[in-house]
Every structure is written in structure tokens, then in C-alpha cells.
Amino acid sequence: MNKETIVVIGSGPAGWTAAIYAARANLNPLVFEGAGSRTMIPGGQLMFTTDVENYPGFPDGIGGIEMMTDFRNQALRFDTRVVTEDIEEVDFSSRPFRLRSSGGQELLAETVVLATGANARWLGVPGEERLAQSGGGVSACAVCDGALPHFRGQVVAVVGGGDSAMEEALYMTKFASEVLLVHRRDELRASQIMQERALASEKMTFLWNSVVEEVLGDDVITGLRLRDTVTGERREVEVGGMFVAIGHDPNTGFLRGQIDLKDNGYVRLPTPWRTETNVPGVFAAGDVMDDYYRQAVSAAGTGCMAALEAERFLAHG
Numbered sequence: 001m002n003k004e005t006i007v008v009i010g011s012g013p014a015g016w017t018a019a020i021y022a023a024r025a026n027l028n029p030l031v032f033e034g035a036g037s038r039t040m041i042p043g044g045q046l047m048f049t050t051d052v053e054n055y056p057g058f059p060d061g062i063g064g065i066e067m068m069t070d071f072r073n074q075a076l077r078f079d080t081r082v083v084t085e086d087i088e089e090v091d092f093s094s095r096p097f098r099l100r101s102s103g104g105q106e107l108l109a110e111t112v113v114l115a116t117g118a119n120a121r122w123l124g125v126p127g128e129e130r131l132a133q134s135g136g137g138v139s140a141c142a143v144c145d146g147a148l149p150h151f152r153g154q155v156v157a158v159v160g161g162g163d164s165a166m167e168e169a170l171y172m173t174k175f176a177s178e179v180l181l182v183h184r185r186d187e188l189r190a191s192q193i194m195q196e197r198a199l200a201s202e203k204m205t206f207l208w209n210s211v212v213e214e215v216l217g218d219d220v221i222t223g224l225r226l227r228d229t230v231t232g233e234r235r236e237v238e239v240g241g242m243f244v245a246i247g248h249d250p251n252t253g254f255l256r257g258q259i260d261l262k263d264n265g266y267v268r269l270p271t272p273w274r275t276e277t278n279v280p281g282v283f284a285a286g287d288v289m290d291d292y293y294r295q296a297v298s299a300a301g302t303g304c305m306a307a308l309e310a311e312r313f314l315a316h317g
């Protein structure tokens with residue numbers, strides 16, 4: 001069985017940054033970039049983002065796909081090896097760790113960087129996925145996409161009733177003419193302070209007991225077909241954008257029982273400002289451990305930290 005010095009699992013900003021740092025430190029990293037599925041492809045969530053305007057160093061912005069291709073190429077430039085498969089099973093009970101990939105490959109690893117990210121939850125209704133992938137005004141991240149010119153002065157919808165939805169909706173009041181908050185119940189889940197802020201906003205309109213049944217529009221979103229959960233009544237509203245804010249799921253299913261996870265499934269990091277997990281030699285970076293910032297730049301930063309910690313761990317144990 002092959003024994004690797006460092007294996008990086010995941011290929012978003014955290015994974016590629018860890019690989020770049022590890023490769024430049026001559027650790028000869030092996031990256032499992034993921035096999036790809038309907039909701040997650042190698043490159044991670046940025047592969048679903050049309051324009052990245054808040055990553056420093058790109059004054060004119062950059063496409064999400066282009067950015068992740070550049071990250072990948074930068075890692076390859078330093079001879080990072082890449083396997084287009086998932087890691088499906090890990091055994092962290094002793095070192096070297098044992099890993100098994102979706103292609104059936106078994107290997108040993110001295111250190112592991114977990115960078116498998118999180119998936120935004122989607123509604124799964126007709127029109128949603130198509131218009132999200134084509135940049136047609138459907139997004140799961142207002143902070144990433146909301147400032148784009150085509151949302152300015154528009155009526156936009158934000159779906160969800162938690163803190164994320166309130167935050168995204170309040171953020172969108174800066175650009176939109178009106179924000180429709182679509183929630184499936186008549187009571188918000190969000191914290192009191194976020195509720196108060198949202199309810200006080202003159203630009204927000206709450207559509208209670210409402211679920212989205214279909215996202216309308218060919219190339220660009222034009223409206224939503226809504227159903228009232230109490231009366232069953234259906235109606236259409238015109239919108240120029242929809243932001244889905246119904247939570248995220250970290251990609252940690254394959255780690256259960258092997259590593260300490262938080263109640264919400266994210267990897268727990270026991271020491272502040274460190275990416276080490278409760279298993280010595282296993283580090284976590286990016287959205288797989290971050291349920292708070294969830295930004296490309298913060299993910300890249302923690303990827304760098306994880307590689308440096310792995311390097312020091314290998315040198316000093």
C-alpha cells in the first residue's frame with residue numbers, strides 16, 4: 001500500500017491552498033479533488049459562482065470557475081498529484097492513517113488535511129438548479145453574488161427564516177428595491193436581534209406560510225410560483241433574483257466516528273487559531289470546519305495554516 005506524507009481531501013480554496021503550501025515545502029502532496037456529484041463538483045462551491053468580486057487581488061473580479069482553475073494550476077505547477085475521486089472511508093485510529101477512495105484505491109497517510117467544504121442546501125424545485133448554474137439570478141450566497149449589477153433596483157426574494165436568511169435579506173436591501181422574505185411558517189427561526197432588524201427594515205416584505213414551487217424564467221429569473229402552506233392557494237410573484245438561505249451541510253459523512261464533530265456536523269477544532277483536530281496529524285481547513293465566515297479568502301487562509309501545521313507536525317511530531 002502506498003504511503004503518502006500528506007493527503008489533502010477536497011479541492012476548493014482551502015484544499016488547493018494547502019496543496020500549494022505543502023508542495024512548495026517539498027511534502028509531495030496528493031490531492032483527492034472529488035469525483036463530482038449533482039451538488040458538488042471538484043473546485044467546490046465557487047464552481048457555482050459566476051463572479052467573485054470580494055477576493056483581494058482581483059480588482060475587476062474573476063469568474064468562480066476561472067479562479068478555481070487557477071488555484072488548481074498553481075498547485076500543479078509545484079508537482080501536486082491529483083486524483084479525481086472522493087475519499088469514502090478513513091481510519092484515523094492509528095498512524096499512518098488508512099484511506100479508501102471511491103475508485104477503490106487504498107493508501108496510507110502520515111498527515112491529512114480535511115478540506116471537503118460544505119454544500120448549500122437547495123430547495124430542489126424546477127428552474128432552481130438551471131438558473132443557479134447559468135448565472136440567471138439564483139444563488140445560495142447573497143454576500144458572494146448580491147452586489148452584482150443585475151440585482152440593483154430589482155425586487156428579489158430570499159428564502160428561509162433563520163439567521164442566514166435575515167442576514168442575506170438585510171444585505172440585499174442595500175441593492176434591491178424590495179426584498180421579499182419567503183418563509184414556510186409564520187414564525188422566524190432567527191435570533192431575536194436579527195428578527196428585529198429584519199422586521200424594522202422598510203425595504204423588506206414578509207411572505208409568511210409560503211413555499212416556492214417553481215422558479216420561473218428561461219435565461220434569467222422572472223418570478224416565483226408560490227404556494228400558501230395553510231390555504232393551498234398558488235400565486236406568482238415577479239422577482240429579478242432569488243437567494244436560497246436554508247442552511248448548509250458540511251461534507252463530513254465519511255468522518256463520522258473517526259473524528260470529533262460538532263452537533264451541526266462541522267469538524268470541531270479544539271484549539272483557537274489552529275487547524276489541528278482532536279486526532280494528531282489530521283487538520284481541517286475551510287468550510288468543513290467553518291460554519292461562521294464561509295468565505296473563499298478565509299478558506300484559503302486556513303488551508304495555508306493547515307499545511308504549515310502539517311509541516312511542523314511532520315518535523316517535530
Ligand code: NAP
Pocket residue numbers: 122123159160161162163164165167184185188189190191245246247248291
Ligand atoms: P437554520 O438556522 O437551520 O435556518 C434554516 C431556515 O431555513 C429555517 O427557517 C428553516 O425553516 C428554513 N428551511 C430549511 N429547509 C427548508 C426548505 N426545504 N424549504 C424552505 N425553508 C427551509 O440555518 P441558518 O440560517 O443557515 O443558520 C445556521 C446557523 O448559523 C444558526 O445557528 C445561526 O444562528 C448561525 N448564523 C448566525 C448568524 C449571525 O449571528 N449573524 C448568521 C448566519 C448564521 P423552519 O424555521 O421552518 O425550520
